[in-house]
Amino acid sequence: MYVAVKGGExxxxxxxxxxxxxxxxxxxxxxxxxxxxxxxMTLAIARVMAEGSLYEPDLAxxxxxxxxxxxxxxxxxxxxxxTTLPRFGDCVPMETDGxxxxxxxxxxxxxxxxxxxxxxxxxxxxxxxxxxxxIADDARPCPVVLNEGAEPVAAPHILQILDREGLVxxxxxxxxxGVEEDLTRTxxxxxxxxxxxxxxxxxxxxxxxxxxxYSTQRGYGRTHPFAGEIRIGEVELSFAPPELGFDVPLGAVxxxxxxxxxxxxxxxxxxxxxxxxxxxxxxxxERKAMSMALVDRALRANELGESSGxxxxxxxxxxSHCDNVQxxxxxxxxxxxxxxxxxxxxxxxxQLREDWSARRASKQSADNGAAEQxxxxxx
Amino acid sequence: MSxxxxxxFAYLDEQTKRMIRRAILKAIAIPGYQxxxxxxxxxxxxxxxxxxxxxxxAILGVDDVLKVIDQGSDDTTNAVSIRKFFARTAGVRTxxxxxxxxxxQTRHRIPEAALGEHQVLxxxxxxxxxxxxxxxRETETRRMHALQDYGVMHVKLYxxxxxxxxxATAYAYPVKVDxxxxxxxxxxxxxxxxxxxxxxxxxxxxxxxEKRIYAIPPYTRVVSLDFQDHxxxxxxxxxxxxxxxxRTVFLDEVVTDDQGGRAFMCSDTDFxxxxxxxxxxxx
Numbered sequence: 001m002y003v004a005v006k007g008g009e010x011x012x013x014x015x016x017x018x019x020x021x022x023x024x025x026x027x028x029x030x031x032x033x034x035x036x037x038x039x040x041m042t043l044a045i046a047r048v049m050a051e052g053s054l055y056e057p058d059l060a061x062x063x064x065x066x067x068x069x070x071x072x073x074x075x076x077x078x079x080x081x082x083t084t085l086p087r088f089g090d091c092v093p094m095e096t097d098g099x100x101x102x103x104x105x106x107x108x109x110x111x112x113x114x115x116x117x118x119x120x121x122x123x124x125x126x127x128x129x130x131x132x133x134x135i136a137d138d139a140r141p142c143p144v145v146l147n148e149g150a151e152p153v154a155a156p157h158i159l160q161i162l163d164r165e166g167l168v169x170x171x172x173x174x175x176x177x178g179v180e181e182d183l184t185r186t187x188x189x190x191x192x193x194x195x196x197x198x199x200x201x202x203x204x205x206x207x208x209x210x211x212x213x214y215s216t217q218r219g220y221g222r223t224h225p226f227a228g229e230i231r232i233g234e235v236e237l238s239f240a241p242p243e244l245g246f247d248v249p250l251g252a253v254x255x256x257x258x259x260x261x262x263x264x265x266x267x268x269x270x271x272x273x274x275x276x277x278x279x280x281x282x283x284x285x286e287r288k289a290m291s292m293a294l295v296d297r298a299l300r301a302n303e304l305g306e307s308s309g310x311x312x313x314x315x316x317x318x319x320s321h322c323d324n325v326q327x328x329x330x331x332x333x334x335x336x337x338x339x340x341x342x343x344x345x346x347x348x349x350x351q352l353r354e355d356w357s358a359r360r361a362s363k364q365s366a367d368n369g370a371a372e373q374x375x376x377x378x379x
Numbered sequence: 380m381s382x383x384x385x386x387x388f389a390y391l392d393e394q395t396k397r398m399i400r401r402a403i404l405k406a407i408a409i410p411g412y413q414x415x416x417x418x419x420x421x422x423x424x425x426x427x428x429x430x431x432x433x434x435x436x437a438i439l440g441v442d443d444v445l446k447v448i449d450q451g452s453d454d455t456t457n458a459v460s461i462r463k464f465f466a467r468t469a470g471v472r473t474x475x476x477x478x479x480x481x482x483x484q485t486r487h488r489i490p491e492a493a494l495g496e497h498q499v500l501x502x503x504x505x506x507x508x509x510x511x512x513x514x515x516r517e518t519e520t521r522r523m524h525a526l527q528d529y530g531v532m533h534v535k536l537y538x539x540x541x542x543x544x545x546x547a548t549a550y551a552y553p554v555k556v557d558x559x560x561x562x563x564x565x566x567x568x569x570x571x572x573x574x575x576x577x578x579x580x581x582x583x584x585x586x587x588x589e590k591r592i593y594a595i596p597p598y599t600r601v602v603s604l605d606f607q608d609h610x611x612x613x614x615x616x617x618x619x620x621x622x623x624x625x626r627t628v629f630l631d632e633v634v635t636d637d638q639g640g641r642a643f644m645c646s647d648t649d650f651x652x653x654x655x656x657x658x659x660x661x662x
Contacts, residue, residue, distance in 0.1 A: 012460060083421070340629070340631070341566050348549040352543050
């Protein structure tokens with residue numbers, strides 16, 4: 001006779017062995033090193049660090065390797081490690097003004113102090129597969145970049161130029177806001193302040209934010225955005241131990257920052273001004289930073305009195321669903337056994353169907369009886 | 380590269396455990412109230428019982444004996460995986476025997492054997508909010524609980540009766556705890572609901588993704604929602620276990636062939652084994 005499935009333990013062990021084998025692939029092909037992944041898959045590393053909320057390129061590379069290239073799985077691995085780390089304090093608010101710039105563009109001014117710096121971008125490549133890259137060739141010379149090594153120029157934030165004239169609202173000031181709650185150490189409650197929303201968006205799923213940002217451009221909560229400035233580069237982080245009284249540099253992180261300039265608001269007491277949407281993520285990821293800035297601005301709809309109930313303006317909707325580790329867990333948990341619930345539903349459904357048939361049968365016999373009576377009455 | 384990490388007893392650091400214990404104490408003090416807590420990212424996915432695992436990790440001591448069940452069974456893959464996790468990170472004794480366990484972590488079932496005062500039942504909860512499918516907004520549902528504004532739930536149950544002649548909820552059947560909070564019992568079949576009432580064991584509920592902990596203290600009144608003229612009815616399965624012949628327990632239906640053949644057997648595998656060894660029934 002059939003015996004309910006036993007041997008879960010053995011099955012799990014075997015599944016892990018199969019996973020390890022498939023991860024390695026054909027053993028005749030050399031195994032990838034963490035160094036190779038870190039150096040040559042930099043944008044994947046950037047995404048895993050950004051959404052994993054941990055700036056550690058080596059561990060991100062390890063996570064990508066272990067996850068067989070599944071970036072959400074890699075993000076999950078990094079998060080599960082991050083959560084065990086002790087917190088020893090908050091760093092001094094990062095000054096992106098002092099960034100050593102690799103790329104910096106503005107779509108609102110043709111030229112500006114510090115200049116437009118194109119940097120490493122796919123933007124003007126033709127998307128033609130490059131057969132030369134198909135062959136790994138250690139002898140291929142490293143590309144030489146013209147004019148590299150020029151003196152870094154000071155590049156103030158472009159929105160400051162507008163700010164000076166009062167044309168744009170003042171930026172959100174981290175120092176004024178004081179020490180904010182850490183989203184990963186306190187449960188999120190609604191309504192959330194903008195600082196908390198930005199924390200959630202910074203670790204939110206790139207694809208989800210991209211789609212939401214896109215929806216605002218297509219009319220679901222339009223904000224008339226301009227890419228005021230996008231900058232990518234290294235920013236130094238420091239920590240100020242209270243017992244020392246001065247800042248101690250911790251190192252530098254690569255970040256992408258996007259400041260959107262959006263359509264103006266005014267009121268009885270305030271002259272019309274441009275408004276801002278802000279995006280900032282680890283590593284090079286303009287798509288994520290720009291999407292984040294669009295969604296940040298859309299989520300300010302209430303504050304700015306323009307709420308129209310579209311998804312991108314709905315704080316509970318966006319913040320409750322932007323985390324891909326949570327989302328993938330809950331979607332995929334449907335794979336776990338649900339026999340008990342299903343059995344309960346099955347019993348209920350059978351009972352409902354029996355009742356339905358009984359009701360129908362009794363209604364039919366009642367109808368027939370009534371029809372006969374009518375016929376009799378007609379005769 | 381970083382050194383291989385070493386983990387604390389039962390994985391979570393002591394600060395985190397303290398935070399979770401505070402939430403548990405608050406939850407016990409306000410039976411049925413969903414207490415927010417700073418749920419951590421766990422090394423298993425959301426939806427796999429991260430809430431239950433955090434609660435268990437926070438209350439587990441070196442002398443505890445742990446039992447983990449999923450769908451009533453100790454041998455389902457996820458129950459095996461969670462039991463292994465604690466055996467590895469805490470080195471505690473584990474068991475499949477319900478009476479021997481001091482902590483029982485469960486998904487979707489309450490054991491058939493009556494629980495005692497020395498035991499804690501830890502439920503894994505996917506969606507802690509019983510009103511969620513009637514009102515998607517957390518800001519609204521929190522207000523509704525605060526005001527005991529449970530009208531929508533009664534309307535929903537009434538509409539079921541009007542449409543089907545029954546309350547069409549077979550699992551996660553809402554209960555009222557200590558005459559105050561309407562609570563989701565987690566997706567246990569409604570068959571198990573009566574076991575929660577006046578239960579001598581402490582019942583703790585952990586929802587990791589949704590960051591909520593709630594509790595039913597020992598010997599608390601737990602009432603399944605119903606109407607005077609449509610009283611709550613336990614699901615009756617018109618069959619008996621094909622292994623131990625039990626009739627009054629929750630049975631799993633097993634498809635035995637592709638000709639519509641079915642067999643029933645106890646969902647609670649430990650109960651089934653105990654019954655068989657005491658009655659001498661053979662499989």
